[in-house]
Amino acid sequence: MRVPFCWLKDYVEITESAQEVAELLQAVGVPVENIEREGAEVSGVVSARVESVEQHPDAERLKVCQVEAGSQRLQIVTAAPNVRAGMVTALALHGAVLADGVKIKRGKLRGALSEGMFCGASEIGYDPELLPAEDREGILNLAADTPLGRPIQEVLPLQEEILIVESFANRADQLSILGIARELAAKLRRPLRLPAICQDFRPEDINPSQNSELVTIEDYEACPRFMARLISEVKVGPSPRWMAHRLELAGMRSINNVVDITNYVMLETGQPLHAYDRAHLAGGGLIVRRAQPGEKLTTLDGTEQTLPDSAIVIADAQRGVGVAGVMGGLNSEVEETTKELFLESAAFDNALVRRTALRLGLRTESSKRFEKGIDLERVIFGAQRAAYLLGQLAGRVEPTIVVKSVPTPAPQTVALRTHTLQRLLGLEFTSAQIVEILGALDFQVRQLEEGLFQVQVPSFRLDISQEVDLVEEIARHYGYDNLPCTVPAVQVGAVTYHTDAPEEHFRSLALSLGLTEIITPSLSSGELLRQFRLQEDKCLQIMNPLSEDQRVLRSHLFPFMTNAILRNLRLRNEDLRFFEISHIYRPSKQAAEGVREPRRLGIALSFAGADFFNLKGIVESLGRSLRLELSFKRETLPWAHSGCCAGVYCGETRLGWLGAVHPQLARELDLEQPLLWAELDIDRMWELKGAAQYRKSSRFPAVERDLALVVDSQVSAGELLNSFRKVGGALMVEAKCFDVYTGAPIPAGQKSMAFRFVLQSMEKTLTEDEINKLLKKLQKAAEREFKATLRE
Amino acid sequence: MSIFEQLTQLQKGAEEKIAAAVSKEELEGLWTQFLGRKGGELTAILRSVKGLDPQERPLVGKVANEVKGAIEGLIAKRQELLYQANLEKRLSSEQLDVTLPGRWQEPGRAHILSQTLGRIKEIFKGLGYSVMAGPEIETDYYNFEALNIPANHPSREMWDSFFLRPGLLMRSHTSPNQVRVMERQDPPVRVVCPGKCYRRDAVDATHFWEFHQVEGLLVDERVTFADLKGTLELFAKAMFGERRRTRFNPSYFPFTEPSAEVMVDCFVCEGKGCRVCKNSGWIEIMGAGMVHPRVLQGVGYDSERYSGFAFGMGVERIAMLTYAIDDIRLFYEDDLRFLRQF
Missing domain, CATH: 3.30.930.10 (Bira Bifunctional Protein; Domain 2)
Structure with a gap:
């Protein structure tokens, strides 16, 4: 997820650099892969105050100004119409390089020395749209209390830094800038500043007694909660520049104020939202149901999809208008002519959304957020935040609030023992430490007795269900690097085995x-x-x-x-x-x-x-x-x-x-x-494999004898050697075939084979007579078994 | 001529001939000529004087022996002289160009991945760990379920796997071995499990559909996260050098809690920032964590009594970091020019 650093600052006070923030987040398990920088490279431009403005003696349109830029006093000649004494602006000094690469030099203008140039927003690569409307023309008009002589980058965010944040599969809450800010605030022990929302929601709005035609849920397992708000007197148009800019930094295209607000709130809170043009909804309300077999729907990207049976469909009285949790339908898209909005904020079954998105090949920003789990509270918070912004920037928020929902489950509680912390982390934690860390992460902690706590889990922490999950929370925010480091003793007598x-x-x-x-x-x-x-x-x-x-x-x-x-x-x-x-x-x-x-x-x-x-x-x-x-x-x-x-x-x-x-x-x-x-x-x-066995070596001399035989060419050396070994018995220490020959004078179909024997006795020196007798026996055996003849 | 004169003459003649001899063979010929038992000149002289006065015999014998001794001495001396002269010649003619190549056979070499794995195993064997390699074809139960990764859980996407049929797959990590080892034995457990793993990753410089991992597991009473830190710090120093520092960041694996990723300060740039560490000064070397109680309970261990830690590292990654190898595919191309460098 792309998290613009400037946006993160909305929710927590940050005095640290982006790099420092990245390291802090990393240390609590919010991996920052990279920090990207967007914007112009400018050098040599500083903040400066115009002390006096006088008419240039020789040029009607030029003015000669005396300027203070920190320790320096300079003379600048300018044609800017909005220059006036006392204003603080941007000054490019001699040698400065502007956003378009132009280098500024000292020089004379009609005879008057100018030691630099005043700059407008675009010259330093700053988006003029981000300035108040009256300040967009001419040279910059900075706040009067701006420190002087400071590099302009310190005064205006010329470069935006974007943290590229990965999120773990179990942390649904980390797919929102607010969720990341919450971790940072907890780490820094600073308060989290929640964004403004419509304050008109009351718990009674859930499942109101009078039946509302606005929302019908056919399958509460597929859609446990659906909230609707209506916005009237809508004026669809471009978003304010700051919002479009932030969306762009976050990697989204700005479309119009309505669509941008739904996207903005999704990135901010993690709650995907959808706004329908109510005029396009037959009957004016919505029905949530499972897809019918073979049902077709054209999604916002213009493709006609055949919906898989896992799909949840948002439909009006006549037809499908969106694939729930994945993408809206083309037929109810907000257009420039839209006058009334139906704002949807809902929770859908994560497994169904995941399967549908996979089947359709549509992994959208919305489906990615739904896949990780359901937070019923977020449905309301997201809707109220979007309603607030829509009321500010697009139209009038109608008082109607409809929330169809399963009963809100009681908050989850998990028991935590200090003993478990000690047992798994190797460190004693005090009650105060436990309460401080968990409290900073929005857990409500109640001490039941010495060493035992009851911890209430906030609704957005879908990953916390048992004691060991809390152990990790404590470890993370205490800091892995602050935990002790020991080496378990090697066990004496432990049996090892090695299958390799x-x-x-x-x-x-x-x-x-x-x-x-x-x-x-x-x-x-x-x-x-x-x-x-x-x-x-x-x-x-x-x-x-x-x-x-x-x-x-x-x-x-x-x-x-x-x-x-x-x-x-x-x-x-x-x-x-x-x-x-x-x-x-x-x-x-x-x-x-x-x-x-x-x-x-x-x-x-x-x-x-x-x-x-x-x-x-x-x-x-x-x-x-x-x-x-x-x-x-x-x-x-x-x-x-x-x-x-x-x-x-x-x-x-x-x-x-x-x-x-x-x-x-x-x-x-x-x-x-x-x-x-x-x-x-x-x-x-x-x-x-055989075990090694000790055998005594003979003390008596070994003799080597050769025997050359002619046999049929089909006879193998192996067969002959087997026979020799049998006949030779214990005296035959070694027998091998060392030469095979065919060709004249050996008759065709036959071959000559030369064998070498090593003969040795354990008991005595073999006599010539004994050796010759054995050789004769070997030869006879070969004659008998293989029709071998002695080679002449 | 008296017999004594004959002997003197013989000696004189021998002296001349010996002095003129130029080879070992010639000298051997002269020995036979003068001193040979059959037909040697000395024998001939002694035989020619029959009927020698018995009183003179001892004297003749004595003189003849002296002559024989003198001739033998001369031959030996001449022989030594000739050998020495020849030795000089031989030494000067046998001067080698010692820079010419030796006759040798290329020694066999273990694959760089085997070498790297061998070092890892050796370090843990030294710490009392066993080595157990389980099957590469795994059931869904061992690869996922028993590791606290239920079906349809979003974390399954961390492992995109090759299936042989539903429920049977090429293991996508070595972690199933944790379960297999614990099913087989009671605590204490200390084991490393190396082996090939498979993932449906598109092939690029850092991904190949097959790769090697080493899993480690230690379970006993009173095992803490501090033990995990100490053990892996020890490993990092043994593997990458005494001066290495380690850092532990929180991470997520379904089968460990708390989970960590283990980093060492970059040994390429010494932490200053370079391409290998993506300018962060730190390199991730493995994932680790305390074994999740559900995993312990699944194999029938009492998770209130026993605790443990597990870790897993990629062998290719470690080898690539150690030798600054920039493409994982090189490990599977088996080019001798590559293999012989390690």
Whole structure:
């Protein structure tokens, strides 16, 4: 909300600067985002008194004046017709810069020295309309007691300061300048000055016994209170300049005196109002009802709206004339010819107004205020304030007052214990302090017994309903910065748990393996999934995305990691070794709410020469770090090369997969260097992790022996190694395949594989004989199980 | 020629040849030539005199040993000489340009957000907090209802959320974890809950539809607003430097009361006013407050006995402030040139 500083000063005496006021407001929880300044930049213009005026000897229209400007006495030559001895005016000194950028210099006018220039309002950028009518022409005529020699900015508000104030969702009262002034007054402990209102309202005016045709409420839940006043002998015309100026500073356009007054009072009190041309109201009264199905209404902005069923309609005897709380109708707008006004001030159900405004896409100043809640007292205060101004500036206030309303509820009371203040704020408050702070905020405080207060809440504080709300009031106005500062002691023996342990383990390991972490978005378009051969219907989807980019929740990491790779390749970053740890999201019949989101570690490698085994080595390292016995089984995945893709297992449990990009996909992506991915379920790996166990190292020498075999090309190293480990038993410390060869002289359809064994006994040094016997057994096993032959 | 003369001659011949030798290999050849056990010249001389007077034998042996020792000594000396000469040459020929680049592998780097989050977690772990990360897909109950944000409440607009279906959404803050933690355990509670959150915000330099938050919660007997202030002041100093001052302004969150926004004096301009602090000298780093009694009651805690404070901060925001990063989208673009700077 834009709060003109000059306007705020109407309600509380302010001697502080706008910046100081902003800080004071901030400290009580009225956030001031910014201070804007509007108006001209002028320098070197001061207040000065004209001491004498004499006719210029050589020019009929010029006068030579002696001027006092504080400590200086100067001679000024002027052509201003209204100059007279004794007047205080604005004087531009030598070197001054005026609003239009013109620089004033000392000089001679027809031979007479002039050491500056007198200024009129427009020359210093001041709106002449803001001056009394008789002073708008010629040079400024300032008050006689104006201090002399002061910069003109101190005398006239050339620049208006506007506080840009945010309001919290629970503070309906903060959407009004008066509400903000109330906080400031409380903070400064100065009285709040309420604006003038019509004083003719009496409590009996609510639900008068005689039935009035003026207002009919069909649904009191939708409209708990509706007040009407009539203004006759209306003259619609421009607003007074001061009002138009303030509205403009507050960000509203001035339209005419009637509309401006309703807007002015809304900004001032927070109560939205509407004025109808009564001549346009069939039957002369208004009915408040819910919208009929499919009902149409053309709002003031000229659009024909189809009203949602949440809408509350203000109607005359024949048709709708406004969408309650949102916008008036075009058909009853106040025009220049309007003679009689029907002024509406009402309270509407906040949820209905909010829904209607959202559906219509019309978040108006009015709906914003209604959405935050209902203050029945404000309905009357706002109407009486508007009636007062309309009576002053637009017409005659008729004595008729009609208020249709639910019974005024008793004021809310909340109990407050000093013990609670102590318990939550860590500070003792005295009764006097409590009464002072709450009293300054218009709460009525009654002490029931020692340490117990009954606090009556003012009607506009919709946010206060329980004790802790009052604790905040006290804390706010005592000052958060004045409250003590302590650190709770760390509890000895408290148990801590860290669910980020798996993530941190894999992160630090991935870093030590030279991988760089990336974070990619979890939401994507369906297009991205299809490109990577994933099925959209197996993914969770967002009902209300802002754009197609956010429609689908990811079921895999690799498409996103690939995007990061492609983006880097375009930037000529070519050695890419990435990992990401993130949730993925999948529908699940078993899980609560039908969704699950396991944590995944994704790896993506892309650099010249990268192959399956670079990646497999990394995966194996990850497995080893948790003492997992990983195995790899060939697998087919639609996005991976069918020959270079494997499932990763620990026993029978599948932990994930790894593979190279499918060549067809690589072509579609314009990818010219290798790309490999792995995705692992880190929580499952963490569950299976083995505990460290101490095993004695052998004191006897280890021997290394190689065995080269020729086998059918379908036979895998893994199968052979499994068999070797079984045969080798405890003596086989390590077995690995270190070379695979195909081609002459190996016959087609066969391959040669070279194995290396490390053999060692815990009990003794192995003899040559024992070693050879074992090798023979290994070879025989390979012959028997895999038809292997010894390579010559 | 007597055997002694032959030995003298042998020694002389050896001396000449050794002095002329220019390599280690040559010297090894000379050793074999003169002293080799099979076919060496010394052996040959000794073998040639058969029938030597037994009385002379000790003397011949002694002289032969002396000759052998002398030749070996010369070879060793020559060898050392040659090595030293060669060493000089080798050292002078092996002068490296030490400014040429080393052979290295780019070390892995944690994402700047992980690093920032890591620092935050470390500070709170040191204060005895646990770490608990809840689900990103949340129910309306945890994301709103249990946090004192009833349906149709205007404050719901503070969190514009992505829904999977009515009642199920991408969490719009990490605060649901407050409720999840308290449901799981009795007081005392000390926990931080980091994680990704989602909001339907239009993307610009300071908004992305995904971002990371860290939620903190402490509940116990006799926990006060003063404890909140002290803890967060401690955090601000640990995170942004010992000299930082903190300030607390009243704020509004439905699930805390009293609520506060926490500011630190601007560490970019030291409070003088700059672009980062919008000339105010202060930077907002998080929201905080005393846990609302309705939230405590909702999980079955006795709100008259227990009280607590909660806080929440944006990890992106903290990282952006710390490193003066001006665009939140950089965190999700994964450009190596960006990632490697941290």
